[in-house]
Amino acid sequence: MIPELGHYALVLALALGLIQAVVPVVGARLRDTAMMNLASSTATMQFVFVAASFAALTYCYVTSDFSVANVYENSHSLMPLVYKYTSVWGNHEGSMLLWVLILAMFGAAVALFGNNLPVSLKALVLAVQSWIACAFYLFILMTSNPFLRLPQAPAEGRDLNPILQDIGLAIHPPLLYLGYVGFSMAFSFAIAALIEGRIDAAWARWVRPWTLAAWMFLTVGIAMGSYWAYYELGWGGFWFWDPVENASLMPWLAGTALLHSAVVMEKRNALKIWTLLLAILAFSLSLIGTFLVRSGVLTSVHTFASDPARGVFILMILVFFIGGGLTLFAWRGPMLKQGGLFAPVSREGALVFNNLFLTTACLTVFVGTLYPLALEALTDEKISVGAPFFNLTFAPLFIPLLFAMPFGPMLAWKRGDVLGVAQRLMAAFGAGLVAVMVTFVVMGMSSALAPLGIGLALFVMVGALVDLAERTSLFRAPLSTVRSRATGLPRSAWGTAIAHFGIAVTLFGIVCQTWASERIVALKPSQIVSLADYDLTFDGMVQHSGPNFRELAAKFTVRSGGVPIGTMEPSKRSFASRNSTTTEAALMTRGVSQLYLSLGDTNDDGSIAIRLYHKPMVLLIWIGALVMMLGGALSLSDRRLRIGAPKPALKASAAILEAAE
Amino acid sequence: MTRKQRRLILIGSSLGVLAIAAALVLSALRDSIVFFNSPTDIVEKKPAVGTRMRVGGLVKPGTLQRGDNLSIRFDVTDGNKDVAVRYQGIVPDLFREGQGVVAEGKLDGGGIFVADTVLAKHDEKYMPREVVDALKKQGRWQEGEANMSKPK
Numbered sequence: 001m002i003p004e005l006g007h008y009a010l011v012l013a014l015a016l017g018l019i020q021a022v023v024p025v026v027g028a029r030l031r032d033t034a035m036m037n038l039a040s041s042t043a044t045m046q047f048v049f050v051a052a053s054f055a056a057l058t059y060c061y062v063t064s065d066f067s068v069a070n071v072y073e074n075s076h077s078l079m080p081l082v083y084k085y086t087s088v089w090g091n092h093e094g095s096m097l098l099w100v101l102i103l104a105m106f107g108a109a110v111a112l113f114g115n116n117l118p119v120s121l122k123a124l125v126l127a128v129q130s131w132i133a134c135a136f137y138l139f140i141l142m143t144s145n146p147f148l149r150l151p152q153a154p155a156e157g158r159d160l161n162p163i164l165q166d167i168g169l170a171i172h173p174p175l176l177y178l179g180y181v182g183f184s185m186a187f188s189f190a191i192a193a194l195i196e197g198r199i200d201a202a203w204a205r206w207v208r209p210w211t212l213a214a215w216m217f218l219t220v221g222i223a224m225g226s227y228w229a230y231y232e233l234g235w236g237g238f239w240f241w242d243p244v245e246n247a248s249l250m251p252w253l254a255g256t257a258l259l260h261s262a263v264v265m266e267k268r269n270a271l272k273i274w275t276l277l278l279a280i281l282a283f284s285l286s287l288i289g290t291f292l293v294r295s296g297v298l299t300s301v302h303t304f305a306s307d308p309a310r311g312v313f314i315l316m317i318l319v320f321f322i323g324g325g326l327t328l329f330a331w332r333g334p335m336l337k338q339g340g341l342f343a344p345v346s347r348e349g350a351l352v353f354n355n356l357f358l359t360t361a362c363l364t365v366f367v368g369t370l371y372p373l374a375l376e377a378l379t380d381e382k383i384s385v386g387a388p389f390f391n392l393t394f395a396p397l398f399i400p401l402l403f404a405m406p407f408g409p410m411l412a413w414k415r416g417d418v419l420g421v422a423q424r425l426m427a428a429f430g431a432g433l434v435a436v437m438v439t440f441v442v443m444g445m446s447s448a449l450a451p452l453g454i455g456l457a458l459f460v461m462v463g464a465l466v467d468l469a470e471r472t473s474l475f476r477a478p479l480s481t482v483r484s485r486a487t488g489l490p491r492s493a494w495g496t497a498i499a500h501f502g503i504a505v506t507l508f509g510i511v512c513q514t515w516a517s518e519r520i521v522a523l524k525p526s527q528i529v530s531l532a533d534y535d536l537t538f539d540g541m542v543q544h545s546g547p548n549f550r551e552l553a554a555k556f557t558v559r560s561g562g563v564p565i566g567t568m569e570p571s572k573r574s575f576a577s578r579n580s581t582t583t584e585a586a587l588m589t590r591g592v593s594q595l596y597l598s599l600g601d602t603n604d605d606g607s608i609a610i611r612l613y614h615k616p617m618v619l620l621i622w623i624g625a626l627v628m629m630l631g632g633a634l635s636l637s638d639r640r641l642r643i644g645a646p647k648p649a650l651k652a653s654a655a656i657l658e659a660a661e
Numbered sequence: 662m663t664r665k666q667r668r669l670i671l672i673g674s675s676l677g678v679l680a681i682a683a684a685l686v687l688s689a690l691r692d693s694i695v696f697f698n699s700p701t702d703i704v705e706k707k708p709a710v711g712t713r714m715r716v717g718g719l720v721k722p723g724t725l726q727r728g729d730n731l732s733i734r735f736d737v738t739d740g741n742k743d744v745a746v747r748y749q750g751i752v753p754d755l756f757r758e759g760q761g762v763v764a765e766g767k768l769d770g771g772g773i774f775v776a777d778t779v780l781a782k783h784d785e786k787y788m789p790r791e792v793v794d795a796l797k798k799q800g801r802w803q804e805g806e807a808n809m810s811k812p813k
Contacts, residue, residue: 388693581754600751
């Protein structure tokens with residue numbers, strides 16, 4: 001009964017969605033407030049029905065109802081409860097349901113909290129949001145229904161893919177989807193603005209918090225996925241330039257560009273058309289990411305062609321929204337009024353520079369990700385484009401961007417003074433240079449580029465601090481002035497500096513991997529392996545059993561300078577239900593560095609193969625992402641964004657009226 | 662500066678960055694992509710020694726030998742031709758005889774493929790797509806074989 005209710009709730013959500021897709025648009029045309037306001041009610045109810053549908057599927061998973069095909073294929077009655085919850089979205093159908101749940105949630109959020117939006121804009125935004133929602137409801141109902149029943153309920157499920165039975169991967173998709181789907185808000189606002197033919201600084205102020213929130217989730221989602229790949233896949237790499245990863249990186253790059261161009265639009269009323277285009281592109285790339293991962297086109301271009309129902313459906317969604325969005329843009333975009341003027345060297349100019357490099361970098365990732373697919377589809381030639389391609393294209397574009405980063409926030413609007421800023425950044429230059437020299441002396445000449453990378457990271461870090469110091473007159477004014485200036489500083493200024501600092505922290509961590517070291521050896525019990533000041537003694541094998549797996553672990557005692565500092569137990573888990581094995585690496589964290597130990601095969605002579613890495617400063621890669629998110633959160637809490645654009649003006653005019661009376 | 666001049670600077674610098682990016686992409690595409698070959702391709706086309714490439718197929722049963730220091734040798738087959746592969750290091754969890762595998766590396770002078778990366782499938786359902794295609798070409802693959810696990 002419950003699965004049927006879930007199915008039914010989804011159909012009802014579709015029906016509401018269809019109403020919401022049409023009525024508010026007609027209402028906006030006829031200036032009929034009642035019709036426009038209908039969107040708020042339907043958006044809220046859509047969320048209620050989709051949530052009910054999602055709850056129904058969750059219920060099927062938690063109660064291990066194997067009569068539902070989706071549950072049978074992806075769950076097991078012995079699986080720990082937390083994975084019963086997370087396996088709801090650990091499969092294609094369920095993850096699409098999560099996608100629409102988040103979409104409906106954003107729609108409801110606009111309906112409930114968007115009271116300061118002009119009525120017609122709100123109605124149009126919700127209508128566009130509903131077009132997207134309807135497309136995905138139809139996709140789920142027609143090609144990926146999670147509520148299909150089996151004629152006879154099997155006694156036991158086939159278990160979730162063991163590599164997905166991990167808490168890191170369990171929370172990765174919701175975060176990523178919050179990011180992807182969050183960009184749908186920017187898209188809907190852009191389309192609504194194009195339909196209305198009107199866009200102003202206030203528009204940017206409404207779009208920015210949604211974009212910022214989506215960007216924060218995407219940042220953490222990507223970092224989470226990267227950390228999962230690092231410890232679960234057993235190779236110790238943090239980024240593989242895999243198409244699935246690139247699919248999430250592209251919207252992030254476009255979204256980051258959008259965040260910055262929206263600032264120009266909000267402050268200076270310039271770059272309007274470009275901001276609209278970026279809003280459309282950011283969501284288009286989110287859709288492409290969903291397509292790449294969900295259509296099966298990556299697994300095989302040929303499978304995609306032979307079982308096309310899903311792929312072609314998503315492709316149609318892509319063509320409709322991307323093509324439609326861009327066509328509307330080409331038609332209505334030129335009608336928008338041009339905004340304020342600025343000199344090439346100015347805050348606006350710096351933000352344009354940022355946008356230019358971010359979008360170009362995004363383009364290179366796009367080419368590298370889709371070129372192999374296109375080539376295979378056209379010529380049947382199979383190639384792989386891997387890390388070397390991206391290191392040669394993405395990195396050279398990111399270095400100037402990072403170098404320019406400290407300059408941007410310190411340049412004045414309209415017309416800036418690069419030399420003046422460079423003078424004020426002296427401390428940052430100094431820190432960078434010292435870092436380069438110290439790295440050369442300590443680490444030797446083994447790599448010429450890495451010390452420069454460390455220098456760049458330090459330059460950006462100190463640059464962000466200098467910006468804050470300048471804004472608070474630190475070292476120049478008495479402490480009380482500094483304190484009052486610091487509290488008076490808008491939170492978005494703190495957010496900018498902290499997010500930029502976070503990028504540099506990540507960069508620092510990445511560059512440090514140049515000095516990572518590794519040993520691959522076969523060991524017998526009581527033998528010792530040494531790496532970077534650490535000695536590991538292999539004590540022997542131990543057996544454990546988990547709820548739905550058996551585990552064979554190797555016990556190691558770790559010593560540093562002869563003193564025992566702990567044990568590490570890398571293991572292999574075998575899952576009988578899927579007849580498969582996973583490798584669980586053991587990690588030992590020392591400060592922000594890690595020892596990483598993963599297990600290979602057991603040989604006939606009783607020795608085991610191990611892979612041991614020392615990863616200096618590796619945690620900084622993900623800590624940097626958290627710092628970026630913190631910066632985003634501070635910026636989001638800025639009073640200006642919370643209150644929205646028109647309210648102060650209303651209050652001010654009310655105050656004037658009162659004063660006049 | 663007039664509006665026109667400013668716009669020219671903007672467009673000029675955008676085109677400049679795009680041109681640099683295009684040059685980077687083209688040179689990287691020439692130097693850093695890796696082609697996939699089936700064992701039949703390698704035996705028949707005889708690619709140049711020392712070119713990076715991928716080879717994929719099944720690990721031929723009875724050919725897996727383990728040596729000292731984690732070195733292994735095995736033949737990769739697509740049912741038509743075999744290629745001998747040498748590798749040193751740890752192989753993935755599901756690497757075993759009769760299973761699909763993709764190896765990346767170079768051919769040495771003696772016709773042995775020296776791999777520096779060995780990829781196997783993640784679970785019993787998934788087969789590297791290159792392997793499926795290589796097997797299909799030799800008629801050793803039936804559609805739907807990968808989906809044997811579907812409920813019946």
